[in-house]
Amino acid sequence: MKQIPLLIFLLLAGFFAVVLFKGKDPALVESAMIGKPVPVFDLPPAIKGKKGFASRDLQGTPSIVNVFASWCVMCQLEQGILEEIGRAEHVPVYGLNYKDTPEKTAAWLKKYGDPYTAVGDDRKGRVATDWGVYGVPETFVVDARGFIRYKHIGAVTDGAYQKIFKPLLAELRK
C-alpha cells in the first residue's frame, strides 16, 4: 500500500524518459489528412505565364504539393531541394501560393527559384485550410489515386529528401 506512490512515480519517470528520447517536437501538429483524398479545389493561376491547378491534376501520377508564400522566410531555403526532387524523381511539383499577390510571388520565384509545374493562387488561404495547413512552408506527397500520403512541416531539407521523400516516392511509383 505504501509502495504505491513509488510505483506510480517510477511509471511516470519511465514514461518521461521514453518521451525525451523519442525527441518529438511538441509544437508540431500531426496531420489528420494522411490517407485521405485531396480536397476538391480549383485554383486560378498565381502568376502570369504559369497555369493554376486543380484537384483533378493530382490524379494519375504521384505528385508533390508545396504550400509557400513570398512573405515566408523559411520557404526560401527549400526551393533548390524542391527543384531537385522534381527533376530526379520525375514528379510534378505544384505550388500552392498562400495569401500572396501575383507581383510579389513572381519576383520571389525569380529570386529564389521556381520548381513548379503550376502555381495556384490561394489568396484567402481557404484551399490551404482544406488541406489542414496551419503554417508555411508545408509540403504534401500525393499518390497516383489522389490520396495524401505524407505531410512535411517546415522547409524540406536534403536529409528529409533522402530519408522520407525518396523512399516514399519510389514506393508510390510501383
Add this chain to the structure above:
Amino acid sequence: MRICFLFLLLMALSFSAAAVEPGEMLQDPALEARAREIGKNLRCLVCQGEAVDDSSSDFAKGLRLLVRDRLEAGDTDEAVVNFLRGRYGDFILLKPPVENKTLLLWLTPLLVLGAGLCAVFALVRRKT
C-alpha cells in the same frame, strides 16, 4: 489613497479579452454569437495555448473568418467543428472528445474522488 488607486489602475483581471476584430463580425447577432462560441472551443495551432477566439495571429483570424463563412452558408455548429476536425485532427478541439482513448481522462475525477471517499468511509467505520 492616490497610490492605492494608481496601483489598482495598473492592475486588472480581465476575462476573455478576445481578439475578434470589428471587421470580422457578422451582421446577424445570432450567427455571430454562435461563431464566438465555436471560436472559444477551437485551439489556435500556432499559439501554444490560446483559443481561436482569443488569438491575434493570422491563423486564428483565418479560422474565425472560415467559421463565419460556413455558418452563413448554413452549416450547423457541429458541421463546422467536424469540418475542422477532419482537417486538423482532434488536437484543434480544446475540449477533448469523449471516446475510448479519452475515457481515463474523463473518469479521473470520479475515480480519485471515489477512492478517497472509500478511504474516508473505512476510517470512519473503524471501531476501537
Add this chain to the structure above:
Amino acid sequence: MIVNIGHSALILALFVALMQAVIPLAGASRNRKKWMLLGRRSAAFLFMLVSISFAALIYAHASDDFSVLNVVENSHALKPMIYKISGVWGNHEGSMLLWVWMLSLWGFFVERAKNLPLPLQARVLAVQGMIGFGFILFILLTSNPFLRISPAPLEGMDLNPVLQDLGLAIHPPLLYAGYVGFSIAFCFAVAALIEKKVDAGWAALIRPWVLAAWIALTAGVASGAVWAYYELGWGGFWSWDPVENASLMPWLAGTALLHSVVVLGKRSALGNWTVFLSILAFSFSLLGTFLVRSGILTSVHAFASDPARGIFILALLTVAIGGAFLFYGWRAPQVPSGAGFSAVSRETALLLNNVFLFTFCMTVLMGTLYPLFLSALDLGSVSVGPPYYRAALLPLLAPFTLLMGAAPLVAWRKGTLKNLSIPLTLTGMLLVIFFPLLREKPLSLLGFGMGGWVILATLHDAWKKTGNKAPRSYYGMVLAHAGFGLLMIGITATTLWGQEKILWMRPGDRVEIAGRQLAFLGAHERPGPNYEIKTGVFTVDGGTMTPEKRWYPVQEKMTSEVALQLKGFGLLYLVLGDQDTDHPERWAVRVYYHPLVLWILLGALMIAGGGLVSFTDKRRTP
C-alpha cells in the same frame, strides 16, 4: 572580475552543499554534536556563497556586461534598469540561479530556527544540501549563466517586450519562494522517516514551514494571474496552460498538507498521509521545473528547451522523488489502529477536504499529461483545454465549498451539524434577495450561493466567538476562508455577467457600455525608452483612458497596453485594436466591463493574508 567571483562562488557552493549533505546526516546518526553543528555552518556559508553568485549576475546585467552570454541574449542597453535587474530571472539560466538562491535562503532560515532539536535540524539541512548539490551541479554543467562570449558584442538582443513589466519583478521571486519553500516540508518528511517519528510534536514543528511556503506560493500564483491578464492581452486570469497547472498542483497539495498537519497535531492521526503530502508537494514543484525546462510540453511560459537539460532534471527528479517515496514505502511507521473518526467531526471534515483537494490535484495532473500519454503511445493527438478543466472541476467545487463553510462549525471528535442552521438560513435569505438580479443566469446564483455560504458561515462563527479569546490561527482561517468566498463571487460575477463591445471607432464616435458613455477622441504617436507608442485617447464619465500599442524594434514585437478604470462595482477594460489600413482614422476598439473583478484580487490577498495571520500565532500546537 565580479563575474568571475560569481562563478567561483557557485563552484565553491557546490562543494559546500556536498558537505552539508553528508556531514550533518552522519552526525545525527552517530550523535556527534560537532558534525551536526558543522551542518548548520555549511548552510549559512552556502547561503552566503550563492548570494554572492546571484549578486554577481545581477551586477553583470545592471552594468550591461556584454561579455557575458546571458546578458547578451536577454538584455539591451536601452532597457530600463528595473527590467535589467528583473530580467536576470526572465530566462532559463538566471531563473535557475534564483531557484537555487531561494533554496539556500530557506536553508538559512532553517539554520537560524531556534526551536528545532539538533538532530532533526541536522537531518533537514542534510537533505536540503543534497537538493542544493543536485541543482547547483545542474546549473554548472548545463545552464551556466556565467558563460562568456568573445568577442563581446556591442549590444544585447533585448528582453521579450511582454516580460518588460513590473510583474517580472514580483511574480517569479514569489512563486519560486513558494515552490522551493516546500522543499523544507520535504526535508522534514525525510528526516521524520529516518527517525521513524511522525507525531503531533513533528506536526507542530513543521507547521510554520508549510504555512510560510504556502503563503509565498499563494501570492506567487495570484501575482502571475494578475500579471498575465493585464499585460499579455489574451485575456482571462487563468488559461489552464501546462505551466500554470504546474504551479497549481503544488498549491493544491500544499493546501491539503496545511489542513492535514492540523489533524496530525490535534488528534495524532493521518501521520503517514501527512508525510506523503509533504513529499508530494515538493515533488510537484520539481515536476513543474521538469515540464517547463525539458521541452516536453509547449507552453507560452516555457523557456527555450534542450533535451540534455531535460534528461538531467529527470535524473534529479528520479533520485529526489523516487528516493523519498522509496524511503516512505520502506520506513513509514506502522499505523497503530486506534479509534476511527466519528462521521460528523472536524477531523472527518478536514479529511474530506484533503480528498477533494487531492482529487483536484490529480485531475489537473491528468489533464496536463494526457496529451503527452496519447502521443507517446502513438494513439493520436488530443488537446486538453479549459473546457475539460471546467467540466471536470466545477461540479466538485460545490460540495467542496459546502465543506469549507461547515468544517469550522463542527467540533472535534464528536460534532453536530446544528451550528450550520443559522448560516444556512442566512445564505438562503441572501439568495432570495439576489434572485431577481441574478435569475437570468442560474449558474451565477450557484456561484454567489457558494461564495456567500462560506463568508456567512465563517463570519457568523467568528462573531459568536467575540469575547472568548480565540487563537490567532483561528482568525487567520476566518480571513482566508472568507477571502476564498469573495474570490468565488468575483469569478462568478466577472465570468457570467461581464459585458463586451467590439467595434470600429472614429474620433468623435461614442459607445455605451455598463450604462456609461465611452468616447474616442483620437490617437497619437510618440517614442518611449526602447519602443514606439501609439496611444488612443478616450473619455468616459469625465475621466480619461489611454490604451496603447507599443512596437519594440529590436525584437520586432508589438504589445498592447490595456487601459483600466474603476466604474461602479467593476473595472472597465479597454484595448486598442488594429488601425484600419484602408481608413486610417478608424481604429478597432474592444471594451469590456468586468463586474466585481477586484473581489478576485481582494479574495486572493485575504487568503494569503490569512496565512500570514496564522503564521504569527506562536503556539506550539496547531
